[in-house]
């Protein structure tokens with residue numbers, strides 16, 4: 427019989443996630459990823475009390491995370507093994523850690539309440555989380571960039587401004603896919619240290635340039651801002667950046683992006699777009715992330731078109747990317 431209480435699955439999900447996050451944080455999931463380990467051995471290795479450990483292991487089995495093989499012990503279920511240890515490029519583990527950090531830091535009822543009363547969290551990633559997030563971004567970008575590469579508007583572009591481009595994953599992948607393309611990643615210096623490593627590894631130092639820039643302080647400098655030697659771009663990408671900003675900051679950043687582009691220049695906004703997403707969907711839930719940050723980002727197509735217009739762009743079309751749960755808005759500079 428269906429549960430008549432619509433909050434029940436939500437309360438349950440929070441409890442199960444707490445168990446999974448604890449197991450991940452302690453290192454239990456990793457310990458049983460390679461094959462069965464007896465509970466006693468797990469208790470000894472991680473200095474855990476056997477009774478609550480046994481309860482946790484059973485909870486994780488009930489929820490499909492672990493299998494109990496009997497005498498040989500506990501192991502990750504096949505689904506979770508695939509999710510947490512592969513295929514290469516999977517970032518489920520990093521996402522688990524990031525979500526846990528966010529839930530403790532601000533993504534909770536107090537955080538949402540504080541945001542409603544005007545609290546604005548910094549957009550900058552805290553130093554302690556930076557390496558893990560930079561890694562997760564790189565993995566995510568490698569998986570997402572090929573979807574963007576299918577846009578015909580990107581063909582024949584020669585110079586991409588990857589604004590708040592993080593660890594450079596989009597620039598690197600797109601440069602690899604389009605031989606005629608060079609890219610400039612604009613981001614904070616600490617983030618660019620991670621990008622520099624990725625650029626070096628990809629051996630694309632001659633085509634991917636890194637520019638230290640602070641979105642709250644520094645204008646985006648280009649030839650039109652009076653910098654003759656500045657980078658000239660014919661395309662700009664804002665991937666997963668606008669959702670960190672409130673409306674005023676978004677229009678300001680979009681206006682700055684416009685200064686890097688000539689009339690007719692291409693702007694791609696890769697982000698979440700909220701056309702009445704289904705209740706319970708990851709997309710519908712994601713708006714709470716931006717709410718708790720104090721950004722309250724939740725535009726539908728019309729609202730995004732209005733913000734773009736205010737910043738001197740015309741929205742040409744929106745392309746949903748169902749595999750990613752995101753949308754690319756294709757706009758051109760007026």
Ligand SMILES: C[S@@+](CC[C@H](N)C(=O)[O-])C[C@H]1O[C@@H](n2cnc3c(N)ncnc32)[C@H](O)[C@@H]1O
Pocket residue numbers: 549550551563564566567589590591592593595612613614617639640641642664665666667
């Ligand atoms: C969610 S990440 C997106 C990164 C990349 N575009 C992607 O899609 O993978 C947001 C980016 O905004 C950058 N950022 C946050 N605050 C910033 C600031 N004050 N100045 C410059 N970049 C900033 C972060 O360093 C991070 O790289």
